[in-house]
Amino acid sequence: MxxxxxxxxxxxxxxxxxxxxxxxxxxxxxxxxxxxxxxxxxxxxxxxxxxxACPMLANKDNKNNPIAYACYNKDEKIRMESSSGGIFTLLAINIINRGGVVFGASFNNENLVEHICIDNIYDLYKLRGSKYLQSNTNTTYKEVKGYLDKNVLVLYTGTPCQIEGLLSYLQIDYENLYTQDIICHGVPSPKVWKKYLEFRLGDNKDKIIINFRDKSEGWSNYNIVLQNDSIKYKNVYKKDLYLKAFLKDICLRDSCYNCKFKKLNRLSDITLGDFWGISEVLPEMNDDKGTSLVIVNSKKGIELFDNINTNIIFKKVDLDKALEFNFMMIKSADLHKNREKFFENLDKLPFKVLIKKYLPESNIFYRILCRIIHKIMSIFK
Ligand SMILES: Cc1cc2nc3c(=O)[nH]c(=O)nc-3n(C[C@H](O)[C@H](O)[C@H](O)COP(=O)(O)OP(=O)(O)OC[C@H]3O[C@@H](n4cnc5c(N)ncnc54)[C@H](O)[C@@H]3O)c2cc1C
CATH class of the missing domain: 3.30.70.20 (Alpha-Beta Plaits)
Structure with missing residues (x-):
């Protein structure tokens, strides 16, 4: 038990x-x-x-030979609606066009995130875009098995732990299953997200459209946008209180601080991430509209990548070089020293006070010092 x-x-x-x-x-x-x-x-x-079935108790090693690419979708509209290069949508379209179904993370009516199944390309917008809170997979593993046993093609997408959870649940290798995970920073608490929405929108949360990665003013300095008929909130990610809590690692799931699924040799067929560092590795692939780091992990991954490669601009890259700028592929987030106090006071303090108290701004001299150290380090790289 x-x-x-x-x-x-x-x-x-x-x-x-x-x-x-x-x-x-x-x-x-x-x-x-x-x-x-x-x-x-x-x-x-x-x-x-x-x-x-527990992936935390399983010990699955993979001796594969991952191949990395810098890529983006030629379809500019889809690319702009996606968080990095819009590659997920192409993988999903390929599976649906072959009669298959796609599982991924979508907002529900309560503005929380859960995994759902999509069987037509018109609904794929629901899965598009990163949602920065933990998605509930609910009973989707059972649903996946149902489709697989009926010989339907399935693409299951999610965090590395969700993919390993599915594979551990299934126990057998299905020829008709494809999996795509993401490079995952870690997943924030849905309760923190709810508190943030209450603070930001009050009771005005109906039919809200949420975009964590609005790229209209650039991909590298993206905005968070919350919008319905009566409200529009837009703020650059560095200044938004929720994204600050996420990126400063104060509200991630306990297991994210020691994640066993972050590794080079993944069990998924394809891994998708943001190609941070593209301006240094391949400046010609950077127009600030979003470039993906795509890591092909398996034979099925090669097959999927070959199926979409006429719809993308891509270049093969050295994986080690790419990971110099994206260590979240292999490294867990650092536990924030104020995490326990932050959660203890989540129900007690107003959201803004909570953030100001447990994530105080560092002073200007300290920030300048950090920037100088960063510059010096990049000269010696
Ligand atoms: C919580 C989280 C943390 C991330 N951290 C990093 C990081 O540190 N470094 C990095 O390079 N990239 C990170 N990413 C991945 C990155 O933001 C893009 O999602 C990825 O590059 C795919 O981009 P795309 O443009 O191809 O597709 P998009 O359309 O932008 O992405 C859609 C895909 O993301 C999945 N997805 C969205 N939200 C969730 C969720 N809450 N849980 C599980 N799956 C979800 C969908 O199921 C679908 O597979 C993170 C994503 C999430 C959700």
């Missing part, structure tokens, strides 16, 4: 919840807003399937 004593040992993928044959497992939110398995001991038959 799965037993989460230390919260860093559960990534919240829901594999145990999906596999339990007696529905003895429920996923329950803790006080920080992250879900963990809770077991009804009267229903549990000690079959051990939950432990077998």
């Amino acid at each position: 799965i037993n989460v004593i230390n919260k860093t040992n559960c990534c919240g993928c829901n594999a145990c919840y999906n596999i339990c044959p007696t529905n003895a497992i429920q996923m329950i939110n803790d006080e920080k807003g992250f879900w963990f398995p809770s077991i009804d001991k009267d229903k549990c038959i000690n079959c051990g399937m939950c432990e077998k």
Whole structure:
């Protein structure tokens, strides 16, 4: 029986919840807003399937030979609607055009994020774009198995832990399953996101369109936009309080600070990330509209990449060079020293006060010193 004593040992993928044959497992939110398995001991038959399905307990190594590319979608509209180069949409279209279905993260009616299944290209906009909070996979692993057993092609997309969770749940290699993960900084608490929305929008949260990565004024200095009929909030990411909390690592899931899925040799077929550093590695591929770092991990990944390569501009790159600018591929976020206090006061303090108190601005002299050190280090690189 799965037993989460230390919260860093559960990534919240829901594999145990999906596999339990007696529905003895429920996923329950803790006080920080992250879900963990809770077991009804009267229903549990000690079959051990939950432990077998858990990717945190599995030890799957992959001896592959990842190949890296800098890429962007030739379709400018899709590219501008996407967080980096708009590659996800092309992979998804390819699968749907071959009669398959695509799973990925979408906002629900409560402005929270959950995984859904899409079977037509007109609905793909729901999955497009990064949503910076943990997505709930709900019962999608079971749904995926249903499609796979009926010989339908499936593309499942998500964080590295969600992909390894799915593969661990399935236990067998399906020829008709394709997986795409992302380079993941870590996932913030949905409860923190809810508190932020309340602070920003009050009761005016209906039919809100959320864009974490509005690129209309450039990809490298993107905006967050929240918009409905009566409200439009737009702010550059560096100044937004929620994105500050996310990027300063104060509100990530416990397991994200020691993530075992961040690695070079991934189990997914393709990994997508932002090609930070493109202006230095391949300046001709940077027009500040978004360039993806695409890492092809497997034979199926090569097949997918070949299927879309007439729709993209791409160049092969040295993976080590690319990762010099994107160490989140392999390195976990650093635990913020104020994280516990931040969460203790999440229900007590107004959102703005909370951020100002636990993420204070460093003084101007310190910031100048950091910039000088950064410049000196880049000269010696
Ligand atoms: C929480 C999070 C952290 C990230 N951190 C980094 C990082 O540190 N460095 C980096 O290079 N890239 C990071 N990315 C990935 C990057 O922002 C782009 O999503 C990726 O490059 C794909 O871009 P695209 O333009 O091809 O497609 P897009 O259309 O922008 O992306 C859509 C894809 O993202 C998935 N997705 C969106 N939100 C979520 C979510 N909450 N949970 C799971 N899957 C989601 C969708 O299912 C789909 O597969 C992160 C993404 C997320 C969601």
